[in-house]
Amino acid sequence: MRYDSITDAIGNTPLVRIDPTLHGLEHIDLYAKLELLNPFGSVKDRAAWNMAAPRLAEAQESGATVVELSSGNTAKALAVIAGMHGLPFTSITNRMKVPEIKDLLLLLGATIEELPGQAECLDPTNTDDPLTRIHRTISESGSRYLHTDQYYNPRNTAAHIEGTGPEIVKDLDGRAPDYFIACVGTAGSSTGVARVLREHDPAVTVVGLVAAKSDFIPGIRNIDEVHEVGLFDPGTYDTIEAVSADEAIDGLLALVRRCGILAGPTGGGAYTGAVRYLRQVDADLAAQAAAGEDPGRRSAVFIVCDRVESYLSYIRRRRPELLNQPARAGAVSTVTDAEADAAQSMDVSAARQWIEQTQPLIIDLRGTFAFATAHIEGSVNIVDEIFDDLLRGGLPVDRRRPVLLACPVGEKSRRYAALLSRMGHADARSLDGGVVAWRDAGAPLVRG
Template sequence: MTDVLPSAVEAIGATPVVRLDRITRGLDGTILAKLDYLNPGGSKKDRVARRIIEEAERVGALKPSQPVVELTSGNTGTGLAIVCGVKGHPFTAVMSRGNSRERARMMAALGAEVVLVDQMPGSIPGRVAGGDLELVEAKARELTAARGAFRADQFHHDGNWLAHRDGTGEELWQQTGGAIDGFADFLGSGGTYAGVTKALKGHDPAIRCFAVEPAGAAVLAGQPVRNPGHPIQGGGYSMSDLAYLRDVPIDGFVQVTGEEAKRAARRLATEEGIFGGFSSGANLAAALQLLQGEMRGRTLAVVMADSGLKYLSTDLWPEC
């Protein structure tokens, strides 16, 4: 029974890394994809949920059976629903109605209470902007106070980037034997970018790390916001002051359009058998740009952040 895990929580992490040789055929260089959509909740955010809850329990910030509340675009909430369910904390997910319905239904199926918040007047369903997130944040604060809950706070809790430094980033280094020249990541909270960058540069400071943003909402690259309502769910919120980035270097910036992200996600599915979502596509599109530009001939790593199953109700996949 040595391979038997005590719960689904221990099944989080240790995801495979795959070479995208079919997509890079004819190009000079290599793209490595870390398949984080294979986590129990279907996304990399399971890692964050586990680290935040276990850290909070360890320091006594979260008491046995105390409720947990969090703002989510669905993935952190799904991770929290799993971790809180196993550990016995009632969990309330607060999410914008602009995120795909699969996410709300999955969290509810996993035992979470799901509170959906209307988007700002004029916002487009499927395109969650920073202003929409502010409304969700206000609701999350109200519910946290009303319930006497622990707020997981994925935009500020150190458990977020630490999960990616000690998990995602360290695994990438070990699994590749350090044979990585660059890393590119589409940012939401910036936890993945910060954690993986710290892990990789901690081993080899010459590894170049690139921040991926939606075209038209590339605030980190210092560009004006022309299109906050892009379709790449999970990030690109036009926030220029992400807490996790304060002491983390960014070696370069890449912009990806919604259409490029979708095309790349579809290529991942049809050519590589990798069923990721919009941001997985954004990361691949960015890596392809880099491989045809300043990172020609190099090896780039990207994270496949969540499962394509979470977007069956969207235009990412064809109707049949």
């Protein structure tokens, strides 16, 4: 194939059948849509090009800056596209959590603005959040920005209505699959593909996958965050299920080692979530067969969103033994759900009284910019990843001094409280609802 531009190579990615000996499904053909083979490496290539292309000529004339609130694949694709057209690109984010992506963006000539935000992703309903104000500023008509606005731009979804969805139907010989399993990030790909598939067959079951509340999986929102995304519509999905970081890495390993598909954590989570959901379906079909009925065969599709190479530091932090490094017994990733549930926690009212009475060490686990925006008086800022590293060498705090841990919504802090208790700390507690609950209760915050 010959192209005049690399952007002509976006789309028409393969649909590959996963060997049944790997997943064990007897009555279901499972397929992976390999979006990692797009030229810039991810499913976001489609949306980035579809959102930017109509306005590039105008942007070149005015000397506009391409800008997006993204810390991942959308930013990467837009940085490439902007550079191809002689335009600067700026990524605005609360926090760059994947070092390889940050380094690649810098290599591509992008400017990265890590600005204070109160949540991990944009919450347009929170008018006090600096990210919300920035979003509104760069979206104003007449500004010197080409803001692609992936959270609300209908061309994000349209890229998959026009491309990804029809490609799946075509490769299945004109049929929609019986099941479509999709990880939910900005919700553009899952929404667009689901719409196309249901036009072909209204009976298609759509399963949305989100990250477990206490986990971070690059490219997947957790169930709280996903409701902040403008393109998300819960009606798109027949069911929404959570996958953990460990499940995502297990799925990644299966695809990489057994299928030759160099999938990142999102693809790994999609595979694991798909197999977990489909096992019950397969069991029901097997029961029909055992009863003498002919259940027929079913088909299912999941998306491999991007490549593994950008996430080696993510894997190293969570599963160091996979990279021939010693396991980290003191890592927060080793805390079980039962341990987290048993950890001491307290609501805002009780925490305020406790602070006044015992003067505990208050550790704020949020990013530095969020801390600078607003924090509990007297607290110290130790970003969660750094605190996790500190714990490798043992307790970094006096085990006798009470500790109150705070994060955005109280999920991570509960796990760190459980970990400190496991390591012998006398009194480690978590702030229920995190800094958000503290703010909503009208408790005082120091604002920078």
